[in-house]
Amino acid sequence: MLPLSPGLTALVGENDAGKTAIIDALRLVLGTRDQDVLRVDSVDFHQATPGGARADEIVIRLTFRGLTTADRGAFAEFLTYETIAGATETALTVTWVAKRNAKEGSSRRVLPPEWRTGAKGDGPLLDPGARSLLTATYLRPLRDAERALSAGRGSRLSQILQHTKEIRETGNPFNKLSDPPDDPATLSVLGLGDYASHLFGQSQGIKQARKRLNDEYLKPLSFANDLLHARIEVAGAQDDSLRLRQLLEKLELTLTASADAESEHSRGLGSNNLLFMACELLLLATESDGFPLLLIEEPEAHLHPQRQLRLMSFLQEQAKKQRPDGQRIQIIVTTHSPNLASDLQLDNVALIEGGRAFPLSKEKTKLSASDYRFLERFLDVTKANLFFARAVLIVEGDAENILLPVIARLIGRDFHHHGVSVVNVGGVGLGRYGRIFMRENTDQDGVIGIPVACVTDMDVMPNNGPWIVGKLKDGEDIPALPGSRRKWRVKDDFPGDQLEQRRAQRKANASGQKVETFVANEWTLEFDLAFHGLSQHVYRAGSLALADDRLNAGTANQAAILSDADAAYQALVDAGHDLPTLALHVYALFEADGASKAIGAQHLAELLEEAIADNSLDAEGLRALLPPYVVAAIAHVTGPFVPAPVGGEAGEPGRAPTAAPV
Numbered sequence: 001m002l003p004l005s006p007g008l009t010a011l012v013g014e015n016d017a018g019k020t021a022i023i024d025a026l027r028l029v030l031g032t033r034d035q036d037v038l039r040v041d042s043v044d045f046h047q048a049t050p051g052g053a054r055a056d057e058i059v060i061r062l063t064f065r066g067l068t069t070a071d072r073g074a075f076a077e078f079l080t081y082e083t084i085a086g087a088t089e090t091a092l093t094v095t096w097v098a099k100r101n102a103k104e105g106s107s108r109r110v111l112p113p114e115w116r117t118g119a120k121g122d123g124p125l126l127d128p129g130a131r132s133l134l135t136a137t138y139l140r141p142l143r144d145a146e147r148a149l150s151a152g153r154g155s156r157l158s159q160i161l162q163h164t165k166e167i168r169e170t171g172n173p174f175n176k177l178s179d180p181p182d183d184p185a186t187l188s189v190l191g192l193g194d195y196a197s198h199l200f201g202q203s204q205g206i207k208q209a210r211k212r213l214n215d216e217y218l219k220p221l222s223f224a225n226d227l228l229h230a231r232i233e234v235a236g237a238q239d240d241s242l243r244l245r246q247l248l249e250k251l252e253l254t255l256t257a258s259a260d261a262e263s264e265h266s267r268g269l270g271s272n273n274l275l276f277m278a279c280e281l282l283l284l285a286t287e288s289d290g291f292p293l294l295l296i297e298e299p300e301a302h303l304h305p306q307r308q309l310r311l312m313s314f315l316q317e318q319a320k321k322q323r324p325d326g327q328r329i330q331i332i333v334t335t336h337s338p339n340l341a342s343d344l345q346l347d348n349v350a351l352i353e354g355g356r357a358f359p360l361s362k363e364k365t366k367l368s369a370s371d372y373r374f375l376e377r378f379l380d381v382t383k384a385n386l387f388f389a390r391a392v393l394i395v396e397g398d399a400e401n402i403l404l405p406v407i408a409r410l411i412g413r414d415f416h417h418h419g420v421s422v423v424n425v426g427g428v429g430l431g432r433y434g435r436i437f438m439r440e441n442t443d444q445d446g447v448i449g450i451p452v453a454c455v456t457d458m459d460v461m462p463n464n465g466p467w468i469v470g471k472l473k474d475g476e477d478i479p480a481l482p483g484s485r486r487k488w489r490v491k492d493d494f495p496g497d498q499l500e501q502r503r504a505q506r507k508a509n510a511s512g513q514k515v516e517t518f519v520a521n522e523w524t525l526e527f528d529l530a531f532h533g534l535s536q537h538v539y540r541a542g543s544l545a546l547a548d549d550r551l552n553a554g555t556a557n558q559a560a561i562l563s564d565a566d567a568a569y570q571a572l573v574d575a576g577h578d579l580p581t582l583a584l585h586v587y588a589l590f591e592a593d594g595a596s597k598a599i600g601a602q603h604l605a606e607l608l609e610e611a612i613a614d615n616s617l618d619a620e621g622l623r624a625l626l627p628p629y630v631v632a633a634i635a636h637v638t639g640p641f642v643p644a645p646v647g648g649e650a651g652e653p654g655r656a657p658t659a660a661p662v
Helices: 019-030 069-074 128-132 156-162 165-169 189-202 204-218 240-248 269-286 305-320 338-342 369-378 384-388 398-410 430-435 498-508 525-546 548-553 558-574 579-591 597-613 619-625 628-638
Strands: 008-012 057-064 079-084 087-099 114-117 137-139 293-297 330-334 349-353 356-359 391-395 420-424 452-456 515-519
Touching (some): 008 305, 008 338, 156 269, 189 204, 189 240, 269 293, 338 384, 369 430, 384 420, 398 420, 398 619, 430 452, 498 515, 515 628, 525 558, 525 579, 558 579
Parallel strands (some): 137 293, 391 452
C-alpha cells in the first residue's frame, strides 16, 4: 500500500526496485490522455518461484479521498462512505482486476480487465464515461518533447490546446454575411480558421481554376440532365470540435530567443523538455473537471543539475495551486537524480525497495519532528545518494569518507561492486540519517531491506592521552567534571560500567531493523587503526600529511619523509611504550602536530594500496590488522566474511608491530 500526500510525491530507489511498476499500475487503471494503451500479458502475472505456477489474477486498488462537490456528483453511484475519526467521509475506490484465461485452446491469454467500485471491489462497474474523468497525464522517460510539440495529425500539442480555456472561449465566430467584414483581431481560433477558408474561396486564382475545371473539363463529361460541377474549398469537418482540432494540428510550439522574437531560437533536448512539461501543466491547471494527475518518469532527463532544481521547485509550487474546481494537481515522479531528491521534503518522498513502497512521511519512520527539520536543512545532493543505494555507509568525517571505501576494496569488498553509497554527514546528525531507514510500524509497513551502517567515534581517550596529544601541558591536571568546559573525555570520567553504557547509548541512537551503528572500539578511527595493527602505516601517513604542501610544491622528497618517519616510529617502539601509549604518540601527529586527517587518510589509502600491490600485505592480512568495528561495518553493508579474520577473536587488539620495512 502506498499512501500519497497531497501535491507532489517522488518515488526513489535503485534500478529494478519497482518505481515504474507503480506508474504502470496507475496507467493501467486510469488510462492516459495520450491514449497510449498499456496491455497486460501473461508474463505480467506474479510468479513466486522459478518454475512455479503464475498467479491467476492481478488486482490494483486505488482510493480517492478529499473529493470536491463536483467529484461527488460525477461519481455519485460509485462512492463509498467511510468513518474516519468519528466523521463520515466519501471516497471513490476503484479496483482493477485482470485474470488469466484458463480456457484451453484460446488465443487470448488474458481476459478483458474489469473496473469495479466499492471498498472491497464488490460495487458496480465503473463505466467508460466515469473512467474518462480519471484519465492521467503521462510523460514517459526519455520522451521526445520536440516531436510532441510539432505540428501533425493527432499531435499532443493540438490535444493540449484544444482543451485550454483561452483557446475555447476567447474571440467571436466568423460571420461571412457581416457588413462591414469581421475584424480578424476579434475572432476566435475557430473563427480565424473559418475566415481563412472564406478568403481562400474568394481568391481569384482559385475562382479561375475552378471555372476552367468546370467549363473545359467537367462540362464536356456531363449529361444534359446531370451536370458535374466542382467546388474548391479548404477541407474540414462540420463539427466545431473536429474543425478546431484540425486547425490546431497545424500549429507547432518552439522556443524563441526573447518574448518579441519572430524567429525560432535553436534549443536542445532539455529546454524542449521543460516546454513540454509546461504545456501539460497549463492544461491540468485550467481544466474544471476530472482528476488532475500528472505522472512523470525521470523529469531530470536531458536537464543539467541547476535546471533540475528549478524544475523540482516549480513542480512543488504548481502542486500547491488550486484549480477553478477546487482541486490541486497531484504529481507523481520517479527519479534517479540525487539533485532532485535533495530538493524535496522527506514528507514527499517514497522509497521503493524490493517491490514495496515505504513512504518517508511523518509517523511512518522513526524520525522525530526535529529530525525532519534538520534533514530539510542538511540533506543535500551529496547525501541524497543514499536513496538510490543497495546499502549505505554513513560516516562522520572526510577521513572515513576517503579511507573506508579503499580499505573495503583492498579486503575484497569493493563498494561499487556491492552498490554501497558512502554518506559523509560531517560530524552532525549521523543518527538522524540512519533513522530515515527505520519504520515506526514494522508489522504494518514491513522493514526496508537496505542495510545501513553508521560509523562513529567513541570519543573517549586513554587516561594518559591529554598530555601526549596536546590537550594538557606536562604538570597540568585534568579539569574536574562537572564545572570545567572541557569537551574531551578520558576513561576515568566513566567509572564502573558507564563506559559501556556510553557505547550502548551511541549504538542505540540509530540501531534497529536493517540499521546498525558501529562505535569505535577505542577512540577515533585514526587511533583505532594505530591501536589494532596499522600504527606504522598511520605514522607514515601522518608524516606525509604534515609535509603535504612541501611535497606538492616539490621542495620535499617523499622517500626522505618516509625514511625519517620510520626512524621516528622505531624510536617510539624502542621506548617500550605499551600499545595504547604507542597509538597515542602516533595519533599525536593529527592532534598535537596538526596534520590534516583528510590528507592523512588520502596518504594512508595510497600506502595501503602500495602494500597490497607489492605483496608486502594481502587482503586477509590487512583485514586482521583492522579495528573490529571497521570490519563489522563493512561486513554489514556487503555481507559476512568467511572465514573469520586471522589473529584472534573480534575485539582482541593485534600485537604492536616493529618498524620492519613497510
